[in-house]
Amino acid sequence: MTDNKFKNILITGASTGIGRQLALDYGKVGAKLWLLARSEQNLRTLATEINASGGEAHILVCDATIEKDFLESLNTAQVESTGFDLVIANAGWGGKMSYPGEKNIEVLNRIIDLNLRAATQTLEFFARYMVEARKGHLVGVSSIAGFRGIPSGAAYSATKAGLISYLESLRFSVQPFGIHVTDIRPGWVRTHLTDQNNFPMPFLMDVDRASYKIRRALDRGRKRFTFPWQMAILVHLITAMPDFIYDWLGTKLYGKLVVLGRGAKSLKNNPG
Ligand SMILES: NC(=O)c1ccc[n+]([C@@H]2O[C@H](COP(=O)([O-])OP(=O)(O)OC[C@H]3O[C@@H](n4cnc5c(N)ncnc54)[C@H](OP(=O)(O)O)[C@@H]3O)[C@@H](O)[C@H]2O)c1
Numbered sequence: 001m002t003d004n005k006f007k008n009i010l011i012t013g014a015s016t017g018i019g020r021q022l023a024l025d026y027g028k029v030g031a032k033l034w035l036l037a038r039s040e041q042n043l044r045t046l047a048t049e050i051n052a053s054g055g056e057a058h059i060l061v062c063d064a065t066i067e068k069d070f071l072e073s074l075n076t077a078q079v080e081s082t083g084f085d086l087v088i089a090n091a092g093w094g095g096k097m098s099y100p101g102e103k104n105i106e107v108l109n110r111i112i113d114l115n116l117r118a119a120t121q122t123l124e125f126f127a128r129y130m131v132e133a134r135k136g137h138l139v140g141v142s143s144i145a146g147f148r149g150i151p152s153g154a155a156y157s158a159t160k161a162g163l164i165s166y167l168e169s170l171r172f173s174v175q176p177f178g179i180h181v182t183d184i185r186p187g188w189v190r191t192h193l194t195d196q197n198n199f200p201m202p203f204l205m206d207v208d209r210a211s212y213k214i215r216r217a218l219d220r221g222r223k224r225f226t227f228p229w230q231m232a233i234l235v236h237l238i239t240a241m242p243d244f245i246y247d248w249l250g251t252k253l254y255g256k257l258v259v260l261g262r263g264a265k266s267l268k269n270n271p272g
Contacts, residue, residue, distance in 0.1 A: 087136070140166070
């Protein structure tokens with residue numbers, strides 16, 4: 001892997017989890033990083049670590065769902081960096097819906113605003129500059145949850161399905177100008193997002209391993225990358241599965257396990 005292929009990198013959702021690990025790993029090979037999230041303290045600690053390891057970190061403390069602040073932060077990053085080689089729209093929230101649930105609309109709006117609106121705004125904002133420069137790599141972190149509707153994750157699934165479609169369309173528009181677009185579709189990775197889950201998560205992966213796999217996929221210019229490979233096979237089978245079998249699995253098996261069974265604790269509406 002030629003980890004230093006990308007010199008100037010912007011990552012949203014960099015304060016914890018996958019984004020944080022990517023930032024640390026790219027920092028170690030000397031990248032200049034612009035890191036966006038809401039938690040200033042986490043970002044400051046991360047920046048100190050990156051600066052000490054040979055990278056250069058700039059922090060952007062911002063709520064990506066507040067459009068004006070968010071676009072201003074992206075603009076600041078664009079001006080300071082004089083252009084990015086790699087932009088990773090990673091910020092996301094897994095907020096669950098429960099039924100009956102008086103907070104479902106609130107959860108729904110926040111998930112759409114972050115996982116779909118802010119993610120696509122990030123990519124759209126930088127697509128313009130990359131197209132003008134005729135170089136760059138745009139990355140969205142979607143999910144295996146975007147392949148089919150998952151039980152208890154209606155809003156999450158919908159936003160990730162939307163992001164998958166957006167990335168595919170965007171690729172057709174910007175590829176002729178030499179811009180790469182990659183759709184990263186993780187299975188389960190051990191982060192804050194999965195810490196709340198109280199149901200079995202097959203092939204759960206540590207975040208440093210996930211970062212390695214993502215960086216390798218970007219290095220290779222992959223258009224889509226679903227991992228781990230066991231999950232990639234499983235979701236492709238599920239996608240090809242006749243509706244009546246998926247309905248049976250969703251209702252009888254996974255739905256009962258997650259909605260009514262061992263995972264019931266994870267379904268509390270907590271928009272955070
Ligand atoms: N972990 C998994 O198994 C898994 C599987 C599939 C897909 N994914 C996707 O991977 C991405 C990263 O998730 P993760 O697992 O690393 O979760 P995580 O540890 O919870 O990280 C989420 C990041 O998003 C940031 N964020 C949340 N709300 C924000 C807001 N309003 N404005 C700006 N930043 C915000 C968080 O920082 P602040 O709280 O400091 O703002 C944090 O840095 C997400 O898009 C997620 O959907 C994860």
